[in-house]
Amino acid sequence: MLLSVKNMVCARCVRAVDRVLRQAGYPVRAVELGTVEVEGTLTPTDEARIDAALREEGFELLVDRDRQLVEQVKSTLIRYLSLIESGEKVPTMSRMLGDSIHMSYAALGKLFHSHEGLTIEAWFIRLRIERAKELLQQGATALEAALTLGYSSGQYLGTQFKQVTGLTITEWKNSERPRTALDQV
Secondary structure (H helix, E strand, C coil), X not given: CEXXXXXXXXXXXXXXXXXXXXXXXXXXXXXXXCEEEECCCCCHHHXXXXXXXXXXXXXXXXXXXXXXXXXXXXXXXXXXXXXXHHXXXXXXXXXXXXXXXXXXXXXXXXXXXXXXXXXXXXXXXXXXXXXHHHHHHCCCCHHHHHHHCCCCCHHHHHHHHHHHHCCCHHHHHCCCCCCCCHHHC
């Protein structure tokens, strides 16, 4: 049985979800960003127990199909950004989403916007900016962060950074440096 899990954003999350389900006694076949495959079928009581255990670790079991699709979009975009960072040649965002989720980009966009109040592109920009903040905190220059995240220039990153945060990169560096966890973007 395939389960959808909210707030899985990294390999550490995958390991945590795998550990939670195994400790709860559920036979896990596979865990990927946003999904867990367990053997057999689950009763509503099983689902409630799994959800409670996941919530203790900051995750959430998704049962609503639309919410599942929104979380799939987010997980796919996080993978997409990691591909960009690795320097791999990547397809367009719309193609990757369509290929991964097997829905048209237009349909995904409407669904995503109705649930998140943002377009897919706007959410992806926020994701990139949060990752840029992390890179900047680790000592990267604006240009290094920009090139790592697939921007054409440091100036373009700076423009989007200001639009999203209201601060220039320098102003942000000189401030308290607020960041948002990737699962909260």
